[in-house]
Amino acid sequence: xxxxxxxxxxxxxxxxxxxxxxxxxxxxxxxxxxxxxxxxxxxxxxxxxxxxxxxxxxxxxxxxxxxxxxxxxxxxxxxxxxxxxxxxxxxxxxxxxxxxxxxxxxxxxxxxxxx
Numbered sequence: 001x002x003x004x005x006x007x008x009x010x011x012x013x014x015x016x017x018x019x020x021x022x023x024x025x026x027x028x029x030x031x032x033x034x035x036x037x038x039x040x041x042x043x044x045x046x047x048x049x050x051x052x053x054x055x056x057x058x059x060x061x062x063x064x065x066x067x068x069x070x071x072x073x074x075x076x077x078x079x080x081x082x083x084x085x086x087x088x089x090x091x092x093x094x095x096x097x098x099x100x101x102x103x104x105x106x107x108x109x110x111x112x113x114x115x
Contacts, residue, residue, distance in 0.1 A: 002026050002104050004095050009109030012085055015111075020080040022095030022106055030073035032097050034081045039108075040091035048093070049080060063089070085113045 003025040012018055026032070027043050031053045039045040049069040050058045053107055068081040092108040 003110030006109040038091040067081040
């Protein structure tokens with residue numbers, strides 16, 4: 001059974017940092033591209049960062065240089081280090097991956113950034 005469990009969200013002041021974690025109970029984790037998505041209130045969910053099985057990364061432009069996605073394949077965990085947070089970074093962050101059965105999601109973790 002596929003399970004993605006995120007943690008690490010919370011309330012932080014602008015300029016602060018958070019580190020999100022996603023533990024994945026999935027087969028072949030080390031081969032899968034893992035994504036972090038964000039959904040802000042009233043907005044569509046958007047891809048924030050991705051990391052391939054061999055740790056190649058890609059970022060949404062507004063977070064490039066501030067966020068770092070990484071993974072620990074032995075722990076089946078993907079991380080999102082978020083620095084210099086801005087109010088516009090707030091939202092529910094979910095990790096996700098795609099298979100031929102569709103896209104799979106965790107329950108998400110809330111990030112709130114106060115100005």
